[in-house]
Amino acid sequence: MSATPFDEMHNADGSVREPYLILEEWLKEQPPQALSLMSNDAESLFRRLGITFAVYGSNEGSEKLIPFDIIPRIVSAIEWRKLSKGIEQRVRALNAFLHDIYHRQEILKAGRVPEKLILNNSAFCPEMMGLDPARGVYSHIIGVDMVRVGPDDWYVLEDNLRTPSGVSYMLENREAMLQLAPELFQRYKVASVETYPETLRRTMESVAPAGVNGAPNLVVLTPGIHNSAYFEHSFLADQMGAELCEGQDLFVENGKVYMRTTTGPERVDVIYRRIDDDFLDPLTFRPDSMLGVPGLFDAYRAGTVTLVNAPGTGIADDKAVYTYVPEIIEFYLGEKALLKNVPTYNCTDLDQRAYVLEHLQELVVKEVHGSGGYGMMVGPASTKAMREEFRRKILARPDNYIVQPTLALSTCPTFVDRGIAPRHVDLRPYVLVGDDIRITPGGLTRVALKKGSLVVNSSQGGGTKDTWVLEE
């Protein structure tokens, strides 16, 4: 890892990297106010369409726009091919791992992953033991969080195997770019992301329970309009032509799931649920859940309905299990991991903890179960008080934190107040697993809009960009 971050547009000598050559030309042609006008147009477009997200703990209205940056991020076909191979390998291994963990637990018996780490983990779902989901797939919809530190140097930060969000932004960002800069699409051959909803539909259909006659009935299960990702739930349901249901719209009778329609009950076959495991079914999980469907898990166990993703997938994307992913890939596929894992310090180990506490200013500290950029500290950007606070936290609960070196996230040209400047980015490509593994060429690029910031989360001042994968 170098001290100066890798810039995806410029080489160290200032020359423009190949995928960005046409963009460079186009930027030069733009009259002075053009980008600023485009940026305003983009904002009103998103607001009108209602593409918003809710911010928890914010007083100013409950809906916000994620800032959209009008300069696309461009990835060449060759770069993408390597990347997607690595992603596919990871996803394959993690689904095999889930099947094993919920069946014979060979990997634990072989001692390759510590038993305690799995069986005592709150993300482990004993109710899933011995259950055989359709096609043996547990995680059907995956968003792998990655960062880039060099031309071919990608690290996986997190494998989101539960209910990854953000795919609607990938699709709407593309829509916005097509409207705002159609001429750029004439000069570049950009791989399509618009097929995602159709692929999602196919994926869901391919994992329908046995014995469904005709086209399976698909629904998206949402916690409701107050959920931060509600827009995405309705967007995906709409794009797939599936019914958007809340828990109250579904019920279970004689082990089968139905939705309440204007003409009475209608059978449901595959549920893309955007409700967390805990809230899925008050009879099996949290009894106080008002969002779920009583009896849903029993119907799932009986094989009359497919849940996408399966409950209990969180055990494979747990931050503590993450360190073992290279092991997991080797164990199930007999291959070396193609994508890198970020080295992770384990604070329960005394030596490692001592190192961590000495070097907090250089490291990133994350809560094991945290998400959305909350409960984390980026060492180089931290204050003394923050470091003191995290020191105390780590000492109090060493198992609750993982610590990693600060990666020099790559930068992309971004439109900011004073023109175009490099800003740090990450990438979340989306993977669908059913009868096949399909990776959408592109993904969600998040960008830290503050100069020098490494936190890309939308809840912490991050924006998004359209991500272009070029065709060969």
Next chain:
Amino acid sequence: MLGRTAQNLFWLSRYIERAENMARMFEVGYRMSLTSRREGSASEHLISMMQAAEVDEGFNLKYKQADVNAVAHYMLFDEENYSSVRSCLLAARTNARSVRTALTLDMWESINSAWLEFSAIRPRDVNGAKLQELLGWIKQVSHRYRGALLSTFLRDSGYAFSQLGNFVERADNTARILDMKYYVLLPRASLVGSDVDVAQWTMILRAASAHRSYRHVYHDRYKAWNIADYLILRSEMPRSLSFCVDWINRTIDMLEDIYGTRTKGHDAADSVTALLADATVDRIFEYGLHEFLTEFIHRNNQITEALAESYNFY
């Protein structure tokens, strides 16, 4: 279609129509109060308008005096008034968000942008000419939504539930506007056709956007008899009870075609239709205009309950 979706579509349309009607009702009360010359009559007009809109009780709990500013605030902006324009637009948008997937993009955008624009208005900036402008804008919002509905919405059950919501609400509203001033329409020996009456009749017609079309239909000066006929029985008048009931029947019959069954909703619609079927203005006055309108409002309300039961609203 989910029962909840049907319910949301029904209420979404009702709330948009209600926002428009609240603006119309307020406009009537406002104009009457502006043109009244007798002391104290300005606030009387506002109060009787609020009675017709059934918002007077809530208003009286908050305010001692019915002056234009207080009434405007209560009917247009007050969150505690569930029928205020603000509450209606917010409820419409919340319903729309719940059924985003069932709406066309044009329908959604019309509601979403209406709410965004409305919530950006500062109530204290709205007075005088601005107030008139806002009332016009609210009507435009409703027209934009209906325009999007009529020209982009698939003609299936969702369309039928939307239209039902719209016309059940409109029928209710027209009946209330008439009921607000039923006594000025009654034939009396004295005062018939006096300046006061003409002013009041104009207001009623205005509230229904009917003051100009009246002339085209009747080629006559304003007469109580004609006004009652126009707003109750003339099926070419888009806000008349008869027109609304025609549409209620037409759309509920659509549901029968789509689903293949008749429900309690049809019985409830039949019962409203029966009330109008052999009605003439003579008979209505004989029965009692107020009594007739009360019965109409009651039967019209039962349509909502019957739909909820028959199509699994919950």
